[in-house]
Amino acid sequence: MIARAKSKWPYLVATPLLVFLILIPFDWFLGQYTSLMIFIGIHTMVTVGLCLLLGYTGQVSLGQAAFYGTGAYISAILSKTYGVDPWLAMAIAATATGAFAYVIGYPIFRLKGNYLAMATLGLGIIMYILFNQLGQFTGGPDGMSGIPYLSVGGFAFDTAFKRYFLVWFFCLAVLLVSQNIVRSRAGRALRAIHGSEAAAESIGVNVDQFKVKILVLSAVYASLAGSLFAHHMTHVSPSSFDFIASVKVVVMAVIGGLASVWGAIFGAASTRILSDELLLTFGEWDIVAYGAILMLVMIFLPQGLFVGLKNLFQQLRLRYQRRGAEA
Amino acid sequence: MSADQFVQYLVTGLYQGSIYALVALGFTIIYAVTKIINFAQGEFVMLGGMISFILLDSVGIPMYCSIPLSILISTAIGAFLYTLAIRPARRASVVSLIIITIGAAIFIRGIVGELWGVDNERPPYFTGQESIAFLGAYIHPQALWIIGTTILVTIMLYLFFSHTMVGKALKACAISPVAAGLVGINARTMALIAFALAAAVGAIGGVVTAPLTFTSYQAGLMLGLKGFVAASIGGFKSQVAAVIGGFTLGIVENLAVGVDWGPFTSSYKDAIGIIVLLLILLIRSGRLAAEESIS
Numbered sequence: 001m002i003a004r005a006k007s008k009w010p011y012l013v014a015t016p017l018l019v020f021l022i023l024i025p026f027d028w029f030l031g032q033y034t035s036l037m038i039f040i041g042i043h044t045m046v047t048v049g050l051c052l053l054l055g056y057t058g059q060v061s062l063g064q065a066a067f068y069g070t071g072a073y074i075s076a077i078l079s080k081t082y083g084v085d086p087w088l089a090m091a092i093a094a095t096a097t098g099a100f101a102y103v104i105g106y107p108i109f110r111l112k113g114n115y116l117a118m119a120t121l122g123l124g125i126i127m128y129i130l131f132n133q134l135g136q137f138t139g140g141p142d143g144m145s146g147i148p149y150l151s152v153g154g155f156a157f158d159t160a161f162k163r164y165f166l167v168w169f170f171c172l173a174v175l176l177v178s179q180n181i182v183r184s185r186a187g188r189a190l191r192a193i194h195g196s197e198a199a200a201e202s203i204g205v206n207v208d209q210f211k212v213k214i215l216v217l218s219a220v221y222a223s224l225a226g227s228l229f230a231h232h233m234t235h236v237s238p239s240s241f242d243f244i245a246s247v248k249v250v251v252m253a254v255i256g257g258l259a260s261v262w263g264a265i266f267g268a269a270s271t272r273i274l275s276d277e278l279l280l281t282f283g284e285w286d287i288v289a290y291g292a293i294l295m296l297v298m299i300f301l302p303q304g305l306f307v308g309l310k311n312l313f314q315q316l317r318l319r320y321q322r323r324g325a326e327a
Numbered sequence: 328m329s330a331d332q333f334v335q336y337l338v339t340g341l342y343q344g345s346i347y348a349l350v351a352l353g354f355t356i357i358y359a360v361t362k363i364i365n366f367a368q369g370e371f372v373m374l375g376g377m378i379s380f381i382l383l384d385s386v387g388i389p390m391y392c393s394i395p396l397s398i399l400i401s402t403a404i405g406a407f408l409y410t411l412a413i414r415p416a417r418r419a420s421v422v423s424l425i426i427i428t429i430g431a432a433i434f435i436r437g438i439v440g441e442l443w444g445v446d447n448e449r450p451p452y453f454t455g456q457e458s459i460a461f462l463g464a465y466i467h468p469q470a471l472w473i474i475g476t477t478i479l480v481t482i483m484l485y486l487f488f489s490h491t492m493v494g495k496a497l498k499a500c501a502i503s504p505v506a507a508g509l510v511g512i513n514a515r516t517m518a519l520i521a522f523a524l525a526a527a528v529g530a531i532g533g534v535v536t537a538p539l540t541f542t543s544y545q546a547g548l549m550l551g552l553k554g555f556v557a558a559s560i561g562g563f564k565s566q567v568a569a570v571i572g573g574f575t576l577g578i579v580e581n582l583a584v585g586v587d588w589g590p591f592t593s594s595y596k597d598a599i600g601i602i603v604l605l606l607i608l609l610i611r612s613g614r615l616a617a618e619e620s621i622s
Contacts, residue, residue: 060422060425110609121552125548125597130598250429284441287433287440288437291432291436298419299419
């Protein structure tokens with residue numbers, strides 16, 4: 001929104017961050033966190049999709065885990081049960097999930113606000129029931145294991161170290177694509193829809209089509225993340241894709257600052273660190289923490305934690321500069 | 328499906344639908360006054376059941392005390408929910424309020440799971456467990472308690488809204504908040520009362536159904552969803568429609584399961600409720616969108 005494209009800031013921040021990201025999985029650096037970082041990457045991909053949908057377009061989805069799970073299960077079933085190449089399985093999963101989102105998109109976006117939220121929540125639960133009940137395909141509540149790793153030629157991604165780079169390659173690609181969308185004509189259209197659908201329509205934005213397109217995009221992101229999850233864990237079970245999984249994505253988006261692409265990393269990272277490192281031994285306390293975060297952030301910083309803090313920081317800096325100019 | 332089975336499914340549907348009706352009533356009470364859909368509504372049902380179980384089982388209070396006490400505690404939690412989470416965010420958008428009430432739902436659920444465990448719990452029946460024969464079907468005495476309580480609560484609510492000052496003030500707020508404010512009705516107090524009342528209705532439902540249907544820390548989600556289905560049948564406007572919606576949903580679910588063919592088995596019962604929801608929402612979507620844009 002603010003014209004800062006020419007600024008050197010992004011490079012000054014991005015270069016050390018990238019070096020840091022590349023160094024993390026080495027044992028002499030932060031190797032013990034490789035697995036955590038893989039999950040952060042996977043969840044960032046799901047979260048970016050929701051940020052585009054919720055933060056930029058203003059459309060609620062409480063069922064992103066449905067797309068995430070569909071991607072994971074299609075990949076798992078095709079590659080394990082039918083011996084399809086994992087890459088092809090991943091591509092088929094993304095296409096199928098995207099097509100599914102397209103088909104449900106038009107009817108579901110006839111709903112708004114509360115009704116849309118409840119419909120997507122219901123959809124998530126239906127998929128969760130299907131993952132559990134279609135036992136002959138999905139292995140039922142126990143799930144399925146022995147899913148093959150992804151591999152290129154003879155090079156298999158069979159260690160966490162290798163998969164770290166694979167996942168973050170996809171994650172950064174998704175982030176860059178999303179950033180381009182947000183900064184393009186389409187991104188402005190999305191923000192227009194968020195502001196006022198009637199106004200957006202009046203200046204020639206095809207509101208329904210844009211909403212569906214973003215839903216499809218977020219579904220494809222979630223599906224890719226699900227496939228990476230399946231080929232990383234080599235095991236999938238329905239419990240990873242329940243209602244709480246969908247709420248977790250909302251928590252990540254809310255922490256990340258809803259309308260912020262790069263905030264998604266921040267949201268995914270803080271949520272995963274909170275639940276995997278800090279609250280691991282505390283049973284249900286992690287959902288208590290999620291609930292508290294959702295309420296507190298939405299009450300005090302409704303634009304999301306990351307963006308909210310960034311705005312606060314900018315206000316402080318402006319005030320400081322103004323004082324400097326007066327002196 | 329024989330005639331006897333049909334009656335059996337009907338009866339089962341009626342008492343299961345009762346709880347959906349009570350949740351739906353909670354939704355309509357809050358929505359009418361505040362235009363907020365409280366996604367934590369199902370949690371009050373869970374709280375009612377769980378607290379009455381804990382008071383009986385762990386604290387050792389007799390049932391005639393534990394039941395009113397658990398309803399009272401849940402009501403207080405409903406009032407706290409409004410005061411601590413909804414009121415501070417008064418000017419929040421619909422999306423923010425959805426996220427806040429979802430946050431409240433998993434917050435309550437997590438605390439209950441942490442404090443009292445994650446197992447299914449079953450408080451004792453109110454009276455006996457000898458099923459009563461009725462037109463070839465069998466009714467559990469607790470099912471009669473459930474259906475009776477639902478009807479009683481519905482009548483009491485009707486009397487409350489039409490014959491008491493507070494009830495009329497709530498109704499006025501629902502019809503026109505501005506006009507209600509002009510005649511000196513405090514909208515915030517009314518919203519607080521609405522949340523407390525909805526929590527109480529939910530908790531009553533939880534207390535009477537828990538002995539028959541079991542309860543656990545995660546029961547609130549599906550109950551909330553089913554209650555939403557029932558309330559959406561009446562468009563969140565009419566309480567009578569919400570109650571009828573609840574009974575209808577319970578009966579439809581059970582008859583569908585009774586068909587026992589393809590996807591119509593008990594393992595897909597919850598999915599049937601959701602599909603009913605999606606159908607209702609899509610059929611009514613034009614009208615719902617119009618209502619949303621007015622409010």
